[in-house]
Amino acid sequence: MTLNKIFKNTLILISACLLLSACATQKTVTTDGSQMQGDVYTGTDTVKELAPGVPDRVFFATNESILTTASRETLRKQAEYLRKNSSMNIVLEGHADERGTREYNLALGERRANAAKDYLMTYGISASRISVISYGKERPVDSGSNTLAWSKNRRSVTVKAN
Template identity: 45%
Template sequence: MNRTRAIGLLVASALALSACGQKRSAAVLPPAPGEDVQSVANNGDYDANGNYIGPGSQADLRRSAGSDRVFFDLDSFGLDDADRSTLQRQASWLAQYPNINVTIEGHCDERGTREYNLALGERRANAAKNYLVSLGVSPARISVVSYGKERPEALGSDEQSWAQNRRAVTMVIR
């Protein structure tokens, strides 16, 4: 009889504890299958993945400046006319949003040692930063980081891939 009583108490305890669980409110539940995610939680400033695309966003920088990146020749951190033109448009965009800070990421292709590419990536990021500063953007608004060859844009061991990976990318910090 004691065994039956112990099992009964165990079952009663389990039922009591399960009754204490909280239910999720409908406000935090995901949309129903087939429901348009964008219409559920989008005021027009977010894409389907929840990324902010409104004024002052990374997407807005790309649209307004034409690009958020500049490209470099092999073993170079010099800016050409196309790079300076892109950075001039970025500086104009930054002037519209004086409270926005950016990080400029320096990248390299896969050739060269890790140490060499980290140093070259930093020189590329600083070249872009220095040009933006020369156009009137406060240096306090710009930080730099080098990823060297660690974050390739294009995978492949050919000139087309390498050319895409030799870049400096201006990233909006929110």
């Protein structure tokens, strides 16, 4: 009973905070909708560029490693850039959100990074140029515990290795 109550209160607090922060930053976001499609992050908040116009990361749905249309578009741009810079090697860093056990999430991060690797390879990028590392839920980019934060954390980030 008390646990339930605490849970409800916390929920109210969290949603209040979300509303407040939304007002403070003058965003017109009333839900997470404009930055998420389904539960895949589509915003640009944490995204960096590998090169001008080439986003460095792709995002995933909960417990999934399937690439969305937008992710495939990002990876096509990355492949094009890597073909032009043929001496460049990359590391794909796979991540999961915090809602999973540590060991399973390590495996899930590895699976996500490999999904990105496989797609880059279909555009002619040699496997020898790509290494993969999974951080599981150990390196979130957003420390929050809400659907938007989790969606930013489910990612595979392409990092230059040399």
